[in-house]
Amino acid sequence: xxxxxxxxxxxxxxxxxxxxxxxxxxxxxxxxxxxxxxxxxxxxxxxxxxxxxxxxxxxxxxxxxxxxxxxxxxxxxxxxxxxxxxxxxxxxxxxxxxxxxxxxxxxxxxxxxxxxxxxxxxxxxxxxxxxxxxxxxxxxxxxxxxxxxxxxxxxxxxxxxxxxxxxxxxxxxxxxxxxxxxxxxxxxxxxxxxxxxxxxxxxxxxxxxxxxxxxxxxxxxxxxxxxxxxxxxxxxxxxxxxxxxxxxxxxxxxxxxxxxxxxxxxxxxxxxxxxxxxxxxxxxxxxxxxxxxxxxxxxxxxxxxxxxxxxxxxxxxxxxxxxxxxxxxxxxxxxxxxxxxxxxxxxxxxxxxxxxxxxxxxxxxxxxxxxxxxxxxxxxxxxxxxxxxxxxxxxxxxxxxxxxxxxxxxxxxxxxxxxxxxxxxxxxxxxxxxxxxxxxxxxxxx
Amino acid sequence: xxxxxxxxxxxxxxxxxxxxxxxxxxxxxxxxxxxxxxxxxxxxxxxxxxxxxxxxxxxxxxxxxxxxxxxxxxxxxxxxxxxxxxxxxxxxxxxxxxxxxxxxxxxxxxxxxxxxxxxxxxxxxxxxxxxxxxxxxxxxxxxxxxxxxxxxxxxxxxxxxxxxxxxxxxxxxxxxxxxxxxxxxxxxxxxxxxxxxxxxxxxxxxxxxxxxxxxxxxxxxxxxxxxxxxxxxxxx
Ligand SMILES: Nc1ncnc2c1ncn2[C@@H]1O[C@H](COP(=O)(O)OP(=O)(O)OP(=O)(O)O)[C@@H](O)[C@H]1O
Ligand SMILES: [Mg+2]
Numbered sequence: 001x002x003x004x005x006x007x008x009x010x011x012x013x014x015x016x017x018x019x020x021x022x023x024x025x026x027x028x029x030x031x032x033x034x035x036x037x038x039x040x041x042x043x044x045x046x047x048x049x050x051x052x053x054x055x056x057x058x059x060x061x062x063x064x065x066x067x068x069x070x071x072x073x074x075x076x077x078x079x080x081x082x083x084x085x086x087x088x089x090x091x092x093x094x095x096x097x098x099x100x101x102x103x104x105x106x107x108x109x110x111x112x113x114x115x116x117x118x119x120x121x122x123x124x125x126x127x128x129x130x131x132x133x134x135x136x137x138x139x140x141x142x143x144x145x146x147x148x149x150x151x152x153x154x155x156x157x158x159x160x161x162x163x164x165x166x167x168x169x170x171x172x173x174x175x176x177x178x179x180x181x182x183x184x185x186x187x188x189x190x191x192x193x194x195x196x197x198x199x200x201x202x203x204x205x206x207x208x209x210x211x212x213x214x215x216x217x218x219x220x221x222x223x224x225x226x227x228x229x230x231x232x233x234x235x236x237x238x239x240x241x242x243x244x245x246x247x248x249x250x251x252x253x254x255x256x257x258x259x260x261x262x263x264x265x266x267x268x269x270x271x272x273x274x275x276x277x278x279x280x281x282x283x284x285x286x287x288x289x290x291x292x293x294x295x296x297x298x299x300x301x302x303x304x305x306x307x308x309x310x311x312x313x314x315x316x317x318x319x320x321x322x323x324x325x326x327x328x329x330x331x332x333x334x335x336x337x338x339x340x341x342x343x344x345x346x347x348x349x350x351x352x353x354x355x356x357x358x359x360x361x362x363x364x365x366x367x368x369x370x371x372x373x374x375x376x377x378x379x380x381x382x383x384x385x386x387x388x389x390x391x392x393x394x395x396x397x398x399x400x401x402x403x404x405x406x407x408x409x410x411x412x413x414x415x416x417x418x419x420x421x422x423x424x425x426x427x428x429x430x431x432x433x434x435x436x437x438x439x440x441x442x443x444x445x446x
Numbered sequence: 447x448x449x450x451x452x453x454x455x456x457x458x459x460x461x462x463x464x465x466x467x468x469x470x471x472x473x474x475x476x477x478x479x480x481x482x483x484x485x486x487x488x489x490x491x492x493x494x495x496x497x498x499x500x501x502x503x504x505x506x507x508x509x510x511x512x513x514x515x516x517x518x519x520x521x522x523x524x525x526x527x528x529x530x531x532x533x534x535x536x537x538x539x540x541x542x543x544x545x546x547x548x549x550x551x552x553x554x555x556x557x558x559x560x561x562x563x564x565x566x567x568x569x570x571x572x573x574x575x576x577x578x579x580x581x582x583x584x585x586x587x588x589x590x591x592x593x594x595x596x597x598x599x600x601x602x603x604x605x606x607x608x609x610x611x612x613x614x615x616x617x618x619x620x621x622x623x624x625x626x627x628x629x630x631x632x633x634x635x636x637x638x639x640x641x642x643x644x645x646x647x648x649x650x651x652x653x654x655x656x657x658x659x660x661x662x663x664x665x666x667x668x669x670x671x672x673x674x675x676x677x678x679x680x681x682x
Contacts, residue, residue, distance in 0.1 A: 003538055010523065010534050013526065014526070017564075282519055282523075282524070283517035284521050284522075284523065286496070286521070287517060287521050287580070287581075288538070289498055290497045290498055291497060
């Protein structure tokens with residue numbers, strides 16, 4: 001045990017005196033973290049849109065069919081879906097777009113209220129955007145269309161409400177405002193009853209016409225009721241009901257798990273392989289193995305060394321990710337052990353690679369050549385390849401620690417995943433790697 | 447008094463004998479050279495005596511006490527200083543006074559003035575002396591060195607032999623492999639000649655046979671033996 005400590009201290013000192021390697025080992029995971037973070041971690045920020053509202057403050061009430069709507073409420077969606085901000089006039093809006101401060105500008109014309117109130121014309125708003133860059137243009141166009149979808153939905157709902165009110169009045173009667181004049185109207189339902197009441201007093205030959213009219217009124221009433229439900233559907237043709245199935249895990253927890261696993265893997269793999277190969281390079285191994293440190297001590301020491309360094313990197317990464325995505329700190333009792341076990345498993349894998357390669361260069365090259373494709377193999381989703389190939393990948397993934405580490409980390413970071421089996425799996429792998437490494441060292445000096 | 451005994455040592459690599467029933471004894475204060483062509487089995491023999499390699503059969507005894515081992519290349523940690531290298535091995539060897547024995551060893555290998563320099567900054571000769579110091583740190587009764595002078599210039603070589611001579615004078619048994627006939631002649635009390643894993647000669651260098659000097663005698667000896675016994679040429 002003491003000798004293990006001496007060797008560990010010696011290796012820490014060696015690392016401290018090889019700053020380039022340490023910097024590389026620290027930079028590499030940082031780079032990976034940033035890339036993964038950019039790729040899947042943070043949702044894209046909302047586009048900035050300059051908004052000119054030319055409707056005076058005191059004229060933002062829209063009256064449709066006697067109902068009052070607040071224009072500001074209608075345009076709320078406009079501000080929420082994008083990072084919307086007010087500018088004073090179209091010239092300023094144009095300036096914002098030209099300078100690139102805003103991806104687009106939306107101008108709400110002064111007469112939008114009249115346009116909406118009139119029963120004959122559609123409301124028009126104007127959008128300004130830079131069309132020089134075609135990809136950007138497509139993106140901005142989609143953004144603006146998306147904006148109007150929400151606003152239009154809102155308006156459709158309100159128009160539908162007004163129409164429904166009208167139909168209601170036609171069927172059941174009530175007050176109606178038309179051309180500034182309010183009138184009381186008898187509904188179709190009342191009309192039919194009224195006709196039935198007066199029918200006995202009407203001369204026989206006119207009675208038939210009236211009876212027909214009463215039937216017509218009844219039909220109109222039913223038609224109106226049908227129109228109501230139809231209109232409701234027009235207001236919201238398809239209602240999306242979200243029904244998530246499977247484990248509820250956020251994308252960000254996967255991103256964090258991948259980033260941590262990838263960087264811990266490279267740090268531990270490279271260090272484990274490199275440091276063990278380094279002992280062989282100057283024949284130090286033959287010195288140590290002469291009863292000074294048995295093979296098992298050397299294998300465990302190098303595994304711990306690589307594991308500790310990877311653990312530090314992995315932990316720092318989770319802490320750093322905490323600034324961008326939600327980390328479940330209360331689950332640290334699970335994700336921290338997951339980082340520890342994963343780091344040690346990568347370390348053991350590295351030591352095995354180092355024991356099999358003769359020198360540091362071969363060991364580092366082997367680490368990369370093994371690490372990269374196996375990481376890729378672990379990230380292939382089911383269904384992306386044929387069933388046969390997927391089974392092969394599963395076998396490969398089960399003998400390399402990346403997949404179980406990823407599973408363990410995910411289980412730690414978000415609930416709903418099994419942590420026990422990946423943990424046991426990794427423990428088995430660690431043991432196997434250490435035994436193989438020890439055997440490889442024996443072969444090497446035999 | 448014997449300090450090292452190898453008995454009937456055998457080592458095979460895939461049916462090919464790298465060492466074929468080799469036995470010999472090293473006495474205290476004796477300097478023994480192991481000679482032989484490339485692939486003769488010198489390194490195999492030394493690392494087996496050192497306990498790095500386990501023999502397929504046969505045994506190694508250390509009646510005089512511990513054994514010190516100096517591998518072929520200067521086996522030191524390049525990034526550690528002279529003192530750190532010595533102290534690390536003193537600790538691993540469980541020496542009582544780590545600091546004191548490192549200090550004494552630096553005096554002995556004449557590196558006290560470079561105590562806090564890293565091994566990578568030393569000259570080849572200094573590094574080799576440090577490597578020897580690390581093999582000596584536990585006060586062994588016998589010291590094994592695999593081609594200790596191979597990478598040294600003549601002056602450094604002379605200095606190395608002074609050090610090894612003084613070690614032998616202090617009663618330590620010295621066993622070294624070499625390709626230099628001059629070193630066998632000048633610095634060995636006894637020479638063991640290996641070829642194809644077989645021990646062909648064990649005795650004083652002067653008694654090896656006819657030849658104006660050791661190198662010629664050595665070549666004559668090997669030629670004569672290879673003509674008699676079919677060793678299969680250069681074992682490499
Ligand atoms: N690990 C190994 N695996 C297979 N064969 C080996 C191994 N080590 C040594 N040998 C073989 O054993 C024989 C003796 O090798 P050894 O290194 O002992 O020779 P040597 O006398 O030290 O040679 P040199 O003078 O070149 O250092 C050689 O044929 C060599 O190829
Ligand atoms: Mg050799």
